């Protein structure tokens with residue numbers, strides 16, 4: 057494991073970010089999960105050799121110092137730029153130690169990952185959930201394992217991620233699916249969307265969140281990387297993308313409207329939340345009730 061210097065770890069989010077988050081944290085830089093569409097490899101983020109995972113030197117110590125200096129606790133989102141449960145985490149335990157620091161200072165976490173390793177830290181999610189909004193979202197873009205292995209090449213397939221969600225839900229950790237991206241002409245079928253929603257509900261998830269209304273963003277070198285992977289795994293599809301989208305940043309599925317209707321009705325039928333404002337409100341609600349009762353009549 058290589059280390060890179062870091063001055064600061066905790067970045068504020070204003071306005072509130074996904075899953076009621078107030079801060080973002082990335083303890084690692086780079087990711088080896090090999091998703092063909094990964095936006096984090098875009099030049100604008102300045103991460104060279106993105107597939108090599110490096111750890112930020114003294115990351116947990118810096119994070120602990122920054123948490124200690126905050127006057128109010130909040131929710132820390134991790135997983136926005138790299139997966140906090142990369143294969144090195146099993147030994148390095150950087151993410152686990154970071155979560156322990158959050159527990160120590162009364163912070164909550166919003167974890168985004170594709171790895172079943174996240175279940176290792178169920179004990180910490182349960183502890184932090186007693187004091188602050190805590191959630192785990194696992195990305196699932198296709199219900200089919202063989203397609204998953206072609207687009208998210210070096211991480212556990214969808215069935216194993218669903219098993220991880222089942223374990224989280226059974227342990228009482230609020231969890232859900234991040235259904236993003238939806239790649240035009242690859243996983244943008246109503247059958248796929250409905251299957252993911254159904255399996256999420258069966259697993260005990262509380263939400264399915266589709267970040268972009270069924271599409272993918274492409275820019276700079278990330279687009280070139282994606283097109284090279286299309287040539288390898290989906291011959292002929294690159295030309296279709298070029299014809300349909302040219303240099304467009306947001307590439308929506310031609311079926312986006314129909315897919316959204318199917319998605320929303322499937323979520324409603326299974327009692328799953330799918331709008332971020334509703335998910336965040338649900339996550340915060342128990343703690344707001346606690347605060348109100350502290351300052352209510354007779355106090």
Ligand code: SF4
Pocket residue numbers: 087088089090091093094095096137138139170
């Ligand atoms: S898991 Fe996330 S950060 Fe890692 S390669 Fe896939 S999309 Fe990129």
